[in-house]
Amino acid sequence: MTFEEAQRELERIVQQLETGQADLDEAITLWERGEELYRLCADKLDSAQGKVEELARRVEALKPAEPLT
Amino acid sequence: MDAWLGGVAAGILGAVSKVEAVQYGDRKVYSVSAFNRGVGDWLSRLPSVWVEGEVTELRRQQRWASVFFTLKDPADGSCLRVSMPRSQFDALRLDLGDGERVHVYGRPELFEARGDFRFRALSIERFGLGDHLAALERLKRKLAAEGLFERRRPLPRFPRRIGLVTGNDAAAKRDVLTALTTRFPPARVVVAETYVQGPRAAPAIVEAIGALCEIDDVDVIVLARGGGSFEDLLPFSDERLVRAVAGCRVPIVSAVGHEQDTPLTDLAADVRASTPSVAARLVVPDADELRERLEQTRERLRRAPLLTVERKRARLDGAFGRLRALSPSSTLERGYAIVRRDGRIVRGSAEVEPGARVDVELGEGGFGATVNETR
Numbered sequence: 154m155t156f157e158e159a160q161r162e163l164e165r166i167v168q169q170l171e172t173g174q175a176d177l178d179e180a181i182t183l184w185e186r187g188e189e190l191y192r193l194c195a196d197k198l199d200s201a202q203g204k205v206e207e208l209a210r211r212v213e214a215l216k217p218a219e220p221l222t
Numbered sequence: 223m224d225a226w227l228g229g230v231a232a233g234i235l236g237a238v239s240k241v242e243a244v245q246y247g248d249r250k251v252y253s254v255s256a257f258n259r260g261v262g263d264w265l266s267r268l269p270s271v272w273v274e275g276e277v278t279e280l281r282r283q284q285r286w287a288s289v290f291f292t293l294k295d296p297a298d299g300s301c302l303r304v305s306m307p308r309s310q311f312d313a314l315r316l317d318l319g320d321g322e323r324v325h326v327y328g329r330p331e332l333f334e335a336r337g338d339f340r341f342r343a344l345s346i347e348r349f350g351l352g353d354h355l356a357a358l359e360r361l362k363r364k365l366a367a368e369g370l371f372e373r374r375r376p377l378p379r380f381p382r383r384i385g386l387v388t389g390n391d392a393a394a395k396r397d398v399l400t401a402l403t404t405r406f407p408p409a410r411v412v413v414a415e416t417y418v419q420g421p422r423a424a425p426a427i428v429e430a431i432g433a434l435c436e437i438d439d440v441d442v443i444v445l446a447r448g449g450g451s452f453e454d455l456l457p458f459s460d461e462r463l464v465r466a467v468a469g470c471r472v473p474i475v476s477a478v479g480h481e482q483d484t485p486l487t488d489l490a491a492d493v494r495a496s497t498p499s500v501a502a503r504l505v506v507p508d509a510d511e512l513r514e515r516l517e518q519t520r521e522r523l524r525r526a527p528l529l530t531v532e533r534k535r536a537r538l539d540g541a542f543g544r545l546r547a548l549s550p551s552s553t554l555e556r557g558y559a560i561v562r563r564d565g566r567i568v569r570g571s572a573e574v575e576p577g578a579r580v581d582v583e584l585g586e587g588g589f590g591a592t593v594n595e596t597r
Binding site: 167194197198 | 379380399403406407408409410411412413414415430433434509512513515516519520522523526527529530531533534
């Protein structure tokens with residue numbers, strides 16, 4: 154699950170809970186799922202390591218310009 | 223080009239075979255003259271082309287039949303010696319000075335007596351800044367008419383990987399990388415270093431964009447180059463590059479030059495960024511903002527179950543209120559009383575007589591009483 158998906162689901166759950174439509178058992182289940190999603194998002198933000206890779210320098214192999222025609 | 227050179231070699235052999243060679247055993251040997259003639263003959267069969275460069279070392283003398291100058295490539299200093307018959311040159315009335323940009327139409331030629339290769343000019347046109355601008359303007363109108371400047375795709379909010387096309391001059395690359403990782407430390411970037419200046423730049427950048435597009439989790443590409451002269455930025459108005467940008471699989475952010483420069487790639491890109499930090503803002507989310515929003519959402523999540531309970535209670539209270547409104551007690555509270563005789567409610571005075579004992583129930587409490595009289 155991506156950060157974005159988790160964040161979206163979390164916000165949907167909060168909205169659903171805030172309307173107070175769910176019955177109590179359902180509310181507890183939603184809340185537990187919400188907490189789980191929160192931890193997932195927080196972990197992704199904290200632990201994801203940025204990475205910079207260099208693409209192989211294919212440009213060196215480029216042919217000089219175009220043939221004369 | 224290789225095929226072309228191969229053709230030249232084959233042609234020389236073909237041409238030379240027509241001139242007499244001396245046979246020394248199994249070795250065929252040509253005189254210098256014959257060799258030069260062979261090469262010259264082949265060169266003279268090459269097509270005429272336009273070549274662009276800067277005029278240097280212009281030499282024109284009354285007693286010479288030709289005018290000579292050297293055409294220099296401003297990008298890397300490559301030189302080409304050019305000659306033109308003096309009468310033709312004079313007829314053009316160009317009054318060329320050193321360093322002027324020209325387009326020369328001509329063909330390669332060998333001065334056989336000296337084995338000197340040069341470019342035989344048939345025509346020369348001045349091609350200054352104004353001409354460059356006019357040519358750019360024409361190209362711009364043509365590409366605009368094709369609809370190449372209309373694509374504005376939304377950028378992904380969370381790119382899985384970011385492609386960065388940049389020169390190997392550290393500044394632009396470092397600026398963009400710093401801006402990206404400061405704003406969003408988990409950012410993953412693939413850097414494609416290429417030429418970003420000179421005649422090789424446009425095809426090299428096209429190649430780099432293509433290579434980045436082949437990586438399937440690259441969701442957005444940033445094209446970065448620091449500011450430069452009008453000519454430095456010319457590759458970014460090259461038709462091949464503009465078309466590649468317009469046809470790119472993923473959205474492209476153009477961060478080329480400074481605010482006032484508008485190379486055509488800027489118009490073909492999905493978004494233009496005037497600085498590296500603007501590019502970073504467009505391409506990655508702000509990690510701090512994300513974290514704050516996440517914490518706020520969690521606060522709401524924590525309050526939500528309580529909210530549910532409170533809402534249920536409020537509904538219960540409401541129901542209870544309505545229930546009470548229907549019960550007699552609220553009527554009693556307004557000052558009415560219920561009179562009972564032997565547990566049965568007394569609705570009329572005929573149901574009692576003086577001396578009868580009754581119970582009176584009030585909003586608060588009640589009492590027993592004896593009837594004095596009836597009316």
